[in-house]
Amino acid sequence: MRIVMIGSGYVGLVSGACLADFGHEVICVDKSTDKIEALERGEVPIFEPGLEAIIAHNRGAGRLSFSMDLAGPVGNADVVFIAVGTPSRRGDGHADLSYVYAAAREIAAAVKGFTVVVTKSTVPVGTGDEIERIFREEFPEKDIAVVSNPEFLREGAAISDFKRPDRIVIGTGDERATELMREVYRPLYLNEAPLYFCERRTSELIKYAANAFLAMKITFINEIADLCESIGADVQKVAKGIGMDKRIGDKFLHAGPGYGGSCFPKDTLALVKTAQDYDSPLRLIETTVLVNDNRKRAMGRKVIAACEGNVRGKKIALLGLTFKPNTDDMRDAPAITIVQALLDGGADVHVFDPEGMEAAKTVLGPVSYGKNPYEIAAGAEALVVVTEWDEFRALDFRRLKQEMKSPVIVDLRNIYKPDEMAKYGFSHFAVGKRKAKI
Ligand code: UDX
Numbered sequence: 001m002r003i004v005m006i007g008s009g010y011v012g013l014v015s016g017a018c019l020a021d022f023g024h025e026v027i028c029v030d031k032s033t034d035k036i037e038a039l040e041r042g043e044v045p046i047f048e049p050g051l052e053a054i055i056a057h058n059r060g061a062g063r064l065s066f067s068m069d070l071a072g073p074v075g076n077a078d079v080v081f082i083a084v085g086t087p088s089r090r091g092d093g094h095a096d097l098s099y100v101y102a103a104a105r106e107i108a109a110a111v112k113g114f115t116v117v118v119t120k121s122t123v124p125v126g127t128g129d130e131i132e133r134i135f136r137e138e139f140p141e142k143d144i145a146v147v148s149n150p151e152f153l154r155e156g157a158a159i160s161d162f163k164r165p166d167r168i169v170i171g172t173g174d175e176r177a178t179e180l181m182r183e184v185y186r187p188l189y190l191n192e193a194p195l196y197f198c199e200r201r202t203s204e205l206i207k208y209a210a211n212a213f214l215a216m217k218i219t220f221i222n223e224i225a226d227l228c229e230s231i232g233a234d235v236q237k238v239a240k241g242i243g244m245d246k247r248i249g250d251k252f253l254h255a256g257p258g259y260g261g262s263c264f265p266k267d268t269l270a271l272v273k274t275a276q277d278y279d280s281p282l283r284l285i286e287t288t289v290l291v292n293d294n295r296k297r298a299m300g301r302k303v304i305a306a307c308e309g310n311v312r313g314k315k316i317a318l319l320g321l322t323f324k325p326n327t328d329d330m331r332d333a334p335a336i337t338i339v340q341a342l343l344d345g346g347a348d349v350h351v352f353d354p355e356g357m358e359a360a361k362t363v364l365g366p367v368s369y370g371k372n373p374y375e376i377a378a379g380a381e382a383l384v385v386v387t388e389w390d391e392f393r394a395l396d397f398r399r400l401k402q403e404m405k406s407p408v409i410v411d412l413r414n415i416y417k418p419d420e421m422a423k424y425g426f427s428h429f430a431v432g433k434r435k436a437k438i
Contacts, residue, residue, distance in 0.1 A: 001025070001183055004077040006070065006103045007121070008035055010046055010158065010262070010329075011151050012083030015120055017054045018162040020064035022187035027073040028066050039066040047328035047355050050159045070103075071110035079180055080107050081149070083120040086266075093269035095124050104131045108139040116177045118147045122207050122267055124274050128171065128200040145177035148200045150207030155261065156326030165193050171203025208271040215264040216288045217252045222295055225255035225432025235432025236414055255432045257334035257386060257412040258295035260323030265292075265332040296334045299412055300341025306410045306429045307382050312346035315405065317376040320387025320413075321364070322356035330359040334412075335386045339364050350376040354389050378403045388413035397424040 001024045005016035008030035020026040030036050038045050042059070044052045058064035067073055074080055084099040100123060107117055117135075119128055132146045148171030153161045168188065170181050178197060185195055198206070225235040235255045243250030259265070268289050275282040304311050323333035330336065335351075342349050349367040353360060357369050370376035373392065377383050377400050385392060393415050401407050401424055409421060410429045421428035 001078045001180070002076055003027075003184065004029060004070075004073045004080045005120075006030075006080065006082050006107065007084035007099075008032075008039065008066065009083065009085060010048065010155060011120060011153065012081070013039075013044070013046065013055070014048060014051060014153055014158040014162055015081065015083060015151060017051060017058060017064060018159060019184065020058035020061075021054055021163075024063065024184070026058075026064050027077075028064070029068070029070050029073060030066070031068065033068065036066050036068050047326075048158050049156060049326055054159060070106050074107050074110035074115070075112045077111075077115060079116045079118060079184055080111070081118045081120040082107070086121045086123055088266045088269055092273065094273045095122070095266070095270040097123065097127060097130075100127065101131070101134065104134060105138065108135050108142055108144060111142055111144055114143045114145070114176060116145050116147055116174075116180050118149045118181075119204075120149055120151055122150060122211075122263065122270075123148075123204060124270055125201050125204045125208070128204060145172065145174040146200070147172040147174070147177050147181060148203035149181065150203060152207075152210065155329055156324060163188075167194050167196050169196050169198065169203050169206050171198055171200035173199060208267055208274070211263055211267040212271050212282070212285045212288070214252050215259055215268050215292070216284055218254075218256075218259050218264075219288045219291050219295075221253045221255050222258065222431075223291060228432040229434070232434045233432075234434075238432075255414065256388075257299040257338065257431070258292045260296075260332040260334055262329060262331040265289075268292075296337035297341065299334060300338045300345075302412075302429065303338065303342060303382060303384050303410050304345050306408050306427070310345070311342055311381075314347055314381040315379050316342050316347045316349055317370075317373075317380040317383045318349065318351040318367075319353075319373055319376075319383060319385045319392050320356075320389055321351055321353035321360045322387050325387055325389045326355075328355040328359050330356055330363050333387075335360070336363055338384070338386060339367060343367070350380065352376045353387065354391060356387075374399060374403055379405050381406045382408040382410055384410040385413050385415055388415050397421070397426070401425055 003019055003024050003026045005012045005028045008028045016026045016028040035045055082103050084103050086095045089096040128146045128148050135144050168185050228235040239253035242248050243253050268285050272286050321335040339349055343365045350370050351367050352370045407426045409426045414430050418428050
């Protein structure tokens, strides 16, 4: 099939490359000259494991190409995906849909025969109806079906999530569109991925409800972690104990510094707003947003408390900056709030992240960027694990102890075992555990 992906960001690039890998002919369109020129040079502007290889393979096979021109590709397409950004609107937290509607109008002007237009971007409930209204009123002569097909891709695991999804949700009531969408995802039948067809508004809400539930689940275990610290329980053991119940499941029960990223913060806020607009408030998600925001600030206080309540003039080293490992994405990363709290407390902050340093330089205050964990640990009065990159899991703790001014580790991702750290002589502050005795 001939597919056009409008928007070559995290979602558009991964979706376009994977659809090409299924054998479809895909053109990824973007307005950014820099992005398209980089992609045509074989450079991938985002860090996503495996993406560079799958793009190169499919470009080489002639199934994947990039273009700044929208009209030409859309005029020949069977299915056009809208994968443009839907950032939180300044000030009120609603999703900013200006890019979606602009793309929709450009697409409508360019379509020739019957075409399926798919919202792949995360869009509030009713956006598909609004796009359909625009098409009906402004382009009455065009034959277009509007379909919702939300993505459930995790950054750092996006390709495997696309190719081995738990489900593919497709919101439409149009028979012809249903057939075309079956064709798009036919290769996934091999992985027995269930195609779940429902109404368009239901599909749009499934995306928000899924993200909000996951954000709430993380926030639940984070609050349980705080309780564990007070009553002397171990949150990782509590998580394991409850996660064995199949009704709860063992995923997304890792206590940490709070969730970040380009989705959970934006989508929880947008869903809360939508619910308020429909006078059916989601109080659990409203609380999730509040608790998560407060948690990031509490993590800054936790680090300061680990340094006897004062970091003025002290060197503090941060391991990891990105909102999660295996990405270069700093959007809403807890590190941003933690660094600011330390700078406000007068600390001399040194940071290292395997992939996020360039992105961090655009959002962090005056910190020093190191080349590796040992360099930033030299002379540090505390080492703080903010992102659980694999390469931080087996550091040379003897060397770290020698390099540091005081042996304090604040492990916000519980990647180290407290009793092991005590053996090395570290004062180890974890999340949701009682402090181990040295
Ligand atoms: C999320 C959803 O998982 C994905 O389905 C959706 O399409 C986009 O949003 P993503 O934001 O890329 O994906 O990352 P995810 O792995 O979900 O982590 C989100 C945040 O939650 C990260 O900050 C992560 O550190 C945090 N997290 C996740 C926890 O703190 N504990 C956990 O157990 C899991």
